[in-house]
Amino acid sequence: MGDLLIIAIGSALVNNVVLSQFLGICPFLGVSKKVETAAGMGGAVVFVITIASFVSGIVYKFILANKAIMGGKLVYLQTIVFILVIACLVQFVEMFLKKSMPALYQSLGVYLPLITTNCAVLGVALTNVQKEYTILSGVINGLGTSVGFLIAIVILAGIREKMEYNDISESFQGTPIVLITAALMAIAFFGFSGLI
Amino acid sequence: MNQYTERLYNGIIKENPTFVLMLGMCPTLAVTTSAINGLGMGLSTTVVLVLSNLMISLLRKIIPDSLRIPAFIVVVASFVTMVQFLMEGFVPSLYDSLGIYIPLIVVNCIILGRAESYASKNPPLPSIFDGIGMGLGFTVGLTAIGIVREVIGSGKIFGFQLLPLADASTGQAGYVPVTIFILAPGAFLVLAGLTALQNKVKNNAKKKGKKVTETVGCGEGCAACTNSACGGKIFPTGNEKE
Numbered sequence: 001m002g003d004l005l006i007i008a009i010g011s012a013l014v015n016n017v018v019l020s021q022f023l024g025i026c027p028f029l030g031v032s033k034k035v036e037t038a039a040g041m042g043g044a045v046v047f048v049i050t051i052a053s054f055v056s057g058i059v060y061k062f063i064l065a066n067k068a069i070m071g072g073k074l075v076y077l078q079t080i081v082f083i084l085v086i087a088c089l090v091q092f093v094e095m096f097l098k099k100s101m102p103a104l105y106q107s108l109g110v111y112l113p114l115i116t117t118n119c120a121v122l123g124v125a126l127t128n129v130q131k132e133y134t135i136l137s138g139v140i141n142g143l144g145t146s147v148g149f150l151i152a153i154v155i156l157a158g159i160r161e162k163m164e165y166n167d168i169s170e171s172f173q174g175t176p177i178v179l180i181t182a183a184l185m186a187i188a189f190f191g192f193s194g195l196i
Numbered sequence: 197m198n199q200y201t202e203r204l205y206n207g208i209i210k211e212n213p214t215f216v217l218m219l220g221m222c223p224t225l226a227v228t229t230s231a232i233n234g235l236g237m238g239l240s241t242t243v244v245l246v247l248s249n250l251m252i253s254l255l256r257k258i259i260p261d262s263l264r265i266p267a268f269i270v271v272v273a274s275f276v277t278m279v280q281f282l283m284e285g286f287v288p289s290l291y292d293s294l295g296i297y298i299p300l301i302v303v304n305c306i307i308l309g310r311a312e313s314y315a316s317k318n319p320p321l322p323s324i325f326d327g328i329g330m331g332l333g334f335t336v337g338l339t340a341i342g343i344v345r346e347v348i349g350s351g352k353i354f355g356f357q358l359l360p361l362a363d364a365s366t367g368q369a370g371y372v373p374v375t376i377f378i379l380a381p382g383a384f385l386v387l388a389g390l391t392a393l394q395n396k397v398k399n400n401a402k403k404k405g406k407k408v409t410e411t412v413g414c415g416e417g418c419a420a421c422t423n424s425a426c427g428g429k430i431f432p433t434g435n436e437k438e
Contacts, residue, residue, distance in 0.1 A: 020380045022226035026305075029221070076281070079299045080273040087266065119222050119303040126299055170399060175218070176392040183384035187376070 004140045006196050007133075011144035014195055017120050018152045019186040024120035028153055029178055031111070038157035042150030044111040046143070049121055052089055053142030056082050056125035057135040082125045090115055120149060152189075156181060200325045207329020214337025215394055219305045223297050224338060225383040231354050234342030235335060236290045240279050240298065242331025245307050247275045249315040249327035256316045268311045273302045306334060344386050349378035 015021060018028045024045070031041045059081060064074045094112045097105040115121060124145050128138035159181050168177050213219045220241075227237045251271050252259075259267045280298050283291045291298065301307065310330055315323040346352050351359035351371045362370035376382050 022222050022380070022383065023300075025221045025225060076277060079277050079280070079302060080270060083269055083273055083302050084266070087269065119300050122303055123296060123300060126296055130296065171392045171396040172388075174391075174395065176388045176395065179384045179388035179391065183381040183388065186381040186384060190379075190381075 004137060007137055007140050008144035008147075010196050011141050012148035012151070013189070013192040016148045016152055016189050016192075017123070017145045018149055019182065019189045021123070023123040024118050024149055027114060027118055028149075028156065028182070029175065031114075032153050032157040032160055032178070035154060035157045035161060038153045039150070040107055041111045041114075042146075042153050044108040044115060045118065045120070045149050046146040047108065048090060048093060048112070048115050049124055049142045049146035049149075050139060051093065052086050052121050053124050053128055053138045054135065055089055056085055057128060057133075057138040059085055060129055061135060078126070078129060079122075083122055086121050086125065120145065152185065155185060159185075199322055203322060203325040204329040204332070207326065207331070207333040208336060209333070211330075212333040212337060213306045213330055214334055214341070215390065218391070219309060220334065221387075222300065223304065224341065225387060227294055227297050228338055228342040228345055228383060228386075229349075229378045230346045230352075231339055231342035233290070233293055234338035234340075236287070237294055237297065238331070238335025238338040240283060240294075241301055241304060241306070241334055242328065244272065244275045244279055244301050245310060245331045245334075246324055246327035248272045248307060249310060249323040250320055251275075252311045252315040253318060253320045253323035259316075264316060265308070265312070268308055268316075269302070272307050272311070276301045306330060341383075341386055341390070345377045345382055348374050349376070349382060 011017070017023050018025065027041055027045070032038045060075075060078065063069060064078060064081065065072050090112055094105075094109065097109065097112075124142045128141055131141075133141055156178070160178065163177065163181070172180075207213075211217055214224055223237055223241070228234045248268075248271050252268060255267070255271075276299060279301070280291075283294075283298060310326060314326045318326070343353060346354075347358060350373050351357060351361055359371035360368075362368060362372050377386065
């Protein structure tokens with residue numbers, strides 16, 4: 001139990017997926033203009049990464065690394081298999097939500113297709129394999145990572161909403177000032193490094 | 197200028213993926229802690245880009261239109277896996293320092309973007325040159341950012357001590373490295389500086405009435421992005437708004 005807590009806190013705060021590992025920069029910069037949409041994107045990412053780390057964990061343990069199939073030699077196919085699994089999974093989740101949970105689909109639906117190319121999803125699946133996590137700790141790692149993404153994108157969106165009325169010099173308008181904000185957030189997140 | 201040198205010029209200068217189009221931001225920020233890492237990442241991406249452009253261009257009449265993106269992903273992922281094993285075997289130190297970002301070349305917008313917008317419509321030879329141009333443009337971008345961060349952050353360039361360091365114990369005067377530049381925030385700061393510079397150049401060009409290439413990458417928001425790799429059109433869902 002303690003191990004799982006350390007994995008969760010480590011992936012959410014200490015090694016924050018955006019601010020220290022630089023995964024998922026595209027949605028972090030692109031969908032952070034308003035707190036509401038940022039929270040929607042973050043929620044969808046939490047949903048997809050958690051499921052994707054579970055499914056990729058199962059595929060890895062029972063198919064790729066299974067000694068009964070080709071003596072466990074299929075491990076080298078992990079990158080190809082994971083990206084296809086994730087792409088199909090996102091499609092599947094979208095269809096499932098649309099049919100059975102229309103309310104949730106209304107709030108997350110528009111963000112789901114954007115997530116396939118979010119490198120954080122593939123990144124988490126590969127990290128789980130690299131660190132030899134079990135399926136459970138892999139899911140916890142996925143959950144922690146995606147909650148870290150949610151925290152970071154909501155904070156950035158909050159700051160950007162406040163910044164909208166500031167007088168920013170012409171060259172720094174748009175992306176540059178957002179990047180500087182992200183840099184300051186990354187410095188702030190260094191404060192968590194003593195936690196574990 | 198024939199079409200091959202035109203492709204090289206287009207990739208390296210006119211539509212430089214890092215500085216002009218702002219594509220592939222994740223590796224750009226993550227691996228540029230030193231010039232050699234940036235160069236290594238740039239070159240491995242170039243190799244994947246050239247090979248996948250060639251393969252996709254050869255297969256362009258066979259791949260059905262509705263299945264093209266999944267097919268591209270499989271081609272790219274196969275080459276990435278090959279490059280990954282070659283690097284693990286021949287340059288283990290670079291492999292260790294780039295780590296997870298090597299398999300993540302698969303989801304680099306530049307590669308799928310070039311496959312979709314160039315290689316799937318053009319014959320093999322120009323596609324190869326397009327790949328070389330774009331890849332070298334990316335390499336130049338990453339190496340430049342890596343050099344800036346390495347010089348400011350540790351006083352070194354390609355691992356060679358450029359600026360003599362100050363030594364407190366002997367009282368020798370010298371350069372005091374700004375360590376934050378090789379840590380995570382430094383990546384954001386350097387990129388912020390570079391995009392501000394780019395904005396300045398663009399604004400000046402606009403004032404003089406010149407036409408400028410607009411950013412198509414993720415900096416302007418994935419939803420608005422014209423790059424098919426970003427726009428969530430990986431598998432058509434049938435409910436995109438037309």
